[in-house]
Structures are given as C-alpha cells and as structure tokens.
Amino acid sequence: MVDDLYQDLILDHSKHPRNCHAMDDATRRAEGYNPLCGDKLKLYVKMDGDVVKDASFVGSGCAISTASASLMTESLKGKTREEALKLLDKFHDLLTTDTPVTKDLGKLVVFCGVRDYPARVKCATLAWHTLKSALDGATDTVTTEE
Amino acid sequence: MPTSVIAPAFDVEKIREDFPVLKQHIHGKPLVYLDSAATAQKPVSVVDAIRHFHEVDCANIHRGVHELSQRSTAAYEETRAKAKQFLNSKTVNELIFVRGTTEGINLVATSWGGKFVKEGDELVISAMEHHSNIVPWQLLCERNGAVLRVIPMNDRGELILEEYEKLLNPRTRMVAVTHVSNALGTVNPVKEIVAMAHKAGAVTLIDGAQAAPHIRVDVQDLDADFYTLSGHKVVGPTGIGILYGKSALLNAMPPYQGGGDMIKVVTFAKTTYADLPYKFEAGTPNIAGGIGLGAAFDYVNAIGLDKIAAYEHELLLYGTEALSRIPGLRIIGTAREKAAVLSFVMEGIHPHDIGTVLDRQGIAVRTGHHCAQPVMDWFKVTATTRASLAFYNTAAEIDALAAGLAKVKEIFS
Numbered sequence: 001m002v003d004d005l006y007q008d009l010i011l012d013h014s015k016h017p018r019n020c021h022a023m024d025d026a027t028r029r030a031e032g033y034n035p036l037c038g039d040k041l042k043l044y045v046k047m048d049g050d051v052v053k054d055a056s057f058v059g060s061g062c063a064i065s066t067a068s069a070s071l072m073t074e075s076l077k078g079k080t081r082e083e084a085l086k087l088l089d090k091f092h093d094l095l096t097t098d099t100p101v102t103k104d105l106g107k108l109v110v111f112c113g114v115r116d117y118p119a120r121v122k123c124a125t126l127a128w129h130t131l132k133s134a135l136d137g138a139t140d141t142v143t144t145e146e
Numbered sequence: 147m148p149t150s151v152i153a154p155a156f157d158v159e160k161i162r163e164d165f166p167v168l169k170q171h172i173h174g175k176p177l178v179y180l181d182s183a184a185t186a187q188k189p190v191s192v193v194d195a196i197r198h199f200h201e202v203d204c205a206n207i208h209r210g211v212h213e214l215s216q217r218s219t220a221a222y223e224e225t226r227a228k229a230k231q232f233l234n235s236k237t238v239n240e241l242i243f244v245r246g247t248t249e250g251i252n253l254v255a256t257s258w259g260g261k262f263v264k265e266g267d268e269l270v271i272s273a274m275e276h277h278s279n280i281v282p283w284q285l286l287c288e289r290n291g292a293v294l295r296v297i298p299m300n301d302r303g304e305l306i307l308e309e310y311e312k313l314l315n316p317r318t319r320m321v322a323v324t325h326v327s328n329a330l331g332t333v334n335p336v337k338e339i340v341a342m343a344h345k346a347g348a349v350t351l352i353d354g355a356q357a358a359p360h361i362r363v364d365v366q367d368l369d370a371d372f373y374t375l376s377g378h379k380v381v382g383p384t385g386i387g388i389l390y391g392k393s394a395l396l397n398a399m400p401p402y403q404g405g406g407d408m409i410k411v412v413t414f415a416k417t418t419y420a421d422l423p424y425k426f427e428a429g430t431p432n433i434a435g436g437i438g439l440g441a442a443f444d445y446v447n448a449i450g451l452d453k454i455a456a457y458e459h460e461l462l463l464y465g466t467e468a469l470s471r472i473p474g475l476r477i478i479g480t481a482r483e484k485a486a487v488l489s490f491v492m493e494g495i496h497p498h499d500i501g502t503v504l505d506r507q508g509i510a511v512r513t514g515h516h517c518a519q520p521v522m523d524w525f526k527v528t529a530t531t532r533a534s535l536a537f538y539n540t541a542a543e544i545d546a547l548a549a550g551l552a553k554v555k556e557i558f559s
Binding site (some may be wrong): 002003005006011014015036038039040053060061062064085117119120134 | 263494495496497498499502505506513514515522528546557558
C-alpha cells in the first residue's frame with residue numbers, strides 16, 4: 001500500500017518542513033540537484049569545531065525529498081562530523097538493502113518504506129548527498145547522478 | 147461488441163484486444179497506460195513481424211545472394227515503401243532509416259549544418275522544443291559559430307508567429323520546429339512556419355516524433371525540407387525511425403557516418419559514396435526494427451489516421467473536462483490546436499508524489515520535465531504530471547485517472 005511510503009510523519013514534515021530557511025552564518029553550504037526531476041536543494045550547516053551546531057535547507061521538492069531534508073536537519077544537530085557521515089551510511093543502507101532496521105536511526109526509520117519504491121530512493125537521498133558535499137567542503141553542485 | 151461511449155463508431159475494445167500488454171494488472175489494479183507520448187504500446191502484428199524475421203527470415207540485408215538475405219532485404223525495403231505512403235514523400239530515396247527522431251535531427255545538424263552553416267548564421271528553434279531539437283543545434287553553434295534564436299510562445303503554449311516573423315532575416319539558415327509539443331500537446335501551424343522560413347530563404351526541419359502517430363502527415367503538402375519521426379511512438383519498436391529529406395538537399399550533404407553499405411567503391415586513394423538513401427545508412431541497420439515498423443504503419447493505416455485523430459480528440463475533450471473539475475489542478479498547455487496530451491500541476495503536490503500514488507493504482511503517467519526544461523521554466527514549474535493518450539485508451543481510463551487524483555488529494559491535503 002502506498003500508505004507504507006507516505007507515513008504520517010513524512011506527510012507532516014513535507015507539509016510543514018522544519019529548519020526550512022536560509023542561514024546567514026552557516027560555515028558550510030552546498031547545493032544538491034536531482035536532474036531526473038529538476039529538484040534543487042540548498043543546505044546550510046553551522047559547525048562548532050567538529051560538531052554540527054545547526055543545519056537548515058531551502059528548496060522545492062517532492063514530499064519524500066522535503067521530508068527527508070527536514071528530518072535530516074533535525075537529526076544532525078549535536079552530532080560530530082564522523083557521526084553524521086555514519087548516519088548517512090546507515091540511512092543509505094535502510095533505503096537500498098534488506099538490512100534489519102536499527103534503533104540508532106531514530107525517526108529516520110520512517111523512510112524504510114522507500115526501499116519498495118526504487119524510483120524514489122534518489123528523492124530520499126538528495127539531502128544526504130548534499131550533506132556529504134557540505135561536510136567535504138566541495139563547492140560544486142552535487143547531483144544524485146554520480 | 148462494446149464500443150466507446152464517447153465515439154460509438156470507434157470500437158476501442160476490439161482495438162485493445164490487439165495490445166496484450168494492456169491486459170495486465172499492476173499492484174492489483176488493471177493497468178491504465180497513459181504514457182504513450184513516451185512510447186506507444188505495440189500491437190500483436192508488430193511483435194509477430196519481428197518474431198517472424200528472427201525465426202524465419204533472419205539474414206543481413208543488401209549483401210547475400212542467398213534466399214534469406216533476399217527475403218530480409220525485401221521485407222526491410224518494403225517498410226521504406228510504406229513510409230513513403232505514410233508520409234507521402236515523392237520517392238523512397240528521400241527516406242533514411244535512423245534510430246529515431248533524435249538521430250534524424252543530429253544527422254541533419256551534423257551533415258547539412260556542418261557544410262552549410264557558417265559563423266554568424268542564425269538557426270531558429272522554438273520555446274517548446276524537446277531537448278533533442280535544442281542540443282544538436284547548440285552543438286552546431288559551438289562548432290560553426292552560428293547563433294540560436296528562439297520563437298516565443300504565449301500563455302496557452304502557442305507559438306507567437308508575429309515574433310517568429312521578426313526573427314527571420316537573410317542570415318537565417320535553418321528553422322527547426324516541433325510539429326506537436328510533447329510537454330504541452332500544442333499542434334503547431336507547421337505549414338505556415340515552413341512557408342515563412344522559405345520566404346526568408348531558410349531550410350526547415352520538422353520534429354514529427356509526437357505528430358506522426360496522431361495526425362496525418364504529408365511532407366509534400368507541408369513542403370518541409372526535413373521531417374523526422376520515431377518508430378516506437380507509432381506503435382512500432384524502439385531503435386528505428388525515419389528521416390525524410392528533399393533529395394536535392396540530401397544529395398548536397400556529405401555522409402553522416404562512414405562504413406559498409408554506404409559506398410560504391412572504396413580504395414585507399416578515394417571512396418565514392420552510394421546513392422540515396424544508402425549514402426546515409428552505414429553499417430548493418432536495425433533490420434528487425436525496420437520490419438516491425440512496416441507492420442506498425444500497416445496497423446495504423448488499417449484503422450485510419452483520420453479516425454484515430456477524431457477519436458483521440460474526443461478523448462482529449464473528455465479528459466480536459468474531467469481534470470478541470472478537480473480543485474487546485476491546473477492544466478499546462480491549453481492551445482486551441484492540441485493533441486491528446488494532458489500536462490498538469492496540482493497545488494502543493496509534487497508530480498513525483500502524484501506519479502507514485504497513481505502507479506500504485508495501476509495508472510502509468512510521466513512525471514518530470516519531459517526533456518523540455520525550457521518549457522518548464524517558461525511556465526515557472528519544475529515539473530508536471532503528464533497523461534498522454536492514444537487510440538487504445540478509453541473514457542473509463544480517464545475516469546480512473548480522475549479517481550486516482552482524488553486519492554492523491556486525500557493523501558496530501
């Protein structure tokens with residue numbers, strides 16, 4: 001059923017995205033682009049030493065990509081760079097493999113339904129690809145087609 | 147025998163029997179295929195023709211003296227004769243087999259453009275072109291220093307001919323315009339566009355990918371210099387298409403690719419090229435595809451393009467009305483002359499979400515920019531949902547689409 005994909009938490013975050021604003025004092029910025037659907041996303045990260053102090057985004061996308069960006073920015077705060085990258089790997093596994101869902105993903109487990117919709121995986125990972133680019137300090141627009 | 151409720155003379159249920167792919171269920175619901183502008187489904191006769199070639203007649207063409215080679219050559223060349231009838235070209239020699247519309251345009255941009263377009267020359271395309279009728283010309287501009295000009299459109303998605311006229315001048319070498327827009331459904335007045343280009347001394351190319359399966363095309367009446375189509379949109383297989391070109395132009399152009407089958411004599415000192423159309427057909431072609439395309443022309447002709455056009459127009463009117471009743475839905479592309487394409491956006495709901503929810507109800511639509519990003523930019527949307535109709539679709543399927551969109555609204559609002 002399509003409700004497995006569009007769970008209430010995803011619908012809530014897509015309709016009322018959190019941290020959806022530009023950030024003037026961000027220390028890292030990156031842009032993400034999904035050429036398949038034309039969705040664009042700007043990500044702002046404020047680092048305090050090695051720790052993500054704040055994160056926000058702007059951009060227009062589908063319910064999955066918007067909710068993913070919203071929930072990602074929430075989950076990043078307080079994490080070290082290394083922890084954030086580890087979370088990215090786990091999130092990617094959640095979407096693309098049959099590995100059992102683990103607790104340490106927190107609210108992000110709500111995206112587990114995406115694995116049954118291969119065409120939508122890139123919607124869910126756009127924000128995370130962009131995060132990696134921001135943390136790596138790249139300046140180019142990152143795309144989902146790498 | 148059940149018939150269509152919107153056009154009783156058109157026995158759509160009988161036609162659907164010819165398309166096995168339509169008889170399946172997707173996610174437990176009957177398939178509603180509304181993506182024919184991307185590729186049309188294939189009737190049994192096309193599948194059988196391809197199978198017959200592989201099972202009975204398989205051999206390379208234009209080569210052997212043996213029986214199978216003669217059979218395959220005859221079957222392949224018969225499609226050229228059918229294409230002549232389908233497009234009403236003067237001779238079969240003006241019809242080049244290509245992989246599809248994209249290759250047809252690239253062939254002209256590279257071969258004709260390479261020879262006849264110089265620095266400072268101008269090429270005119272339109273605001274509603276598919277990427278395949280934009281990028282080959284941009285590449286030519288980069289190589290030869292030509293300049294690309296774009297005919298604008300109005301809010302309905304119709305080209306503004308007064309603005310087009312202003313773009314024409316003695317430097318205009320080529321006017322390349324789509325016959326029917328894939329993203330909007332607009333049917334352009336190509337006969338008039340061609341006449342205006344000719345008056346300015348320019349050559350014309352018409353992208354017929356979306357037109358050929360839905361309206362009758364007569365290249366002599368249009369007076370187009372080049373006209374190109376894709377077999378798979380005309381219920382034929384993928385990887386085969388036709389490029390029509392006036393023989394005077396084709397004769398003046400250098401070959402596009404070199405290889406076997408496109409030569410008369412090869413020596414290391416000099417090679418002379420084959421006559422039309424073979425000059426442009428290097429290498430072993432998509433023989434099975436060509437034979438399948440012949441069966442597709444036969445199939446479409448047997449129903450009749452005029453009947454197809456009339457039925458699809460009824461479907462378009464029915465679909466336009468059904469979608470217009472949905473609050474918050476806006477149809478993108480409302481040209482007065484329109485093919486059966488329903489492109490739309492829904493307030494606050496992204497096309498990809500619409501596409502996924504519809505898919506789970508068995509309904510196949512295209513979502514995204516439809517390889518026409520400038521069209522999306524013009525209408526200030528990033529993407530649309532597109533339901534494109536064919537003669538095997540029914541009014542009941544449009545009702546299913548409307549019900550599917552009600553479900554979409556239920557989830558997202």
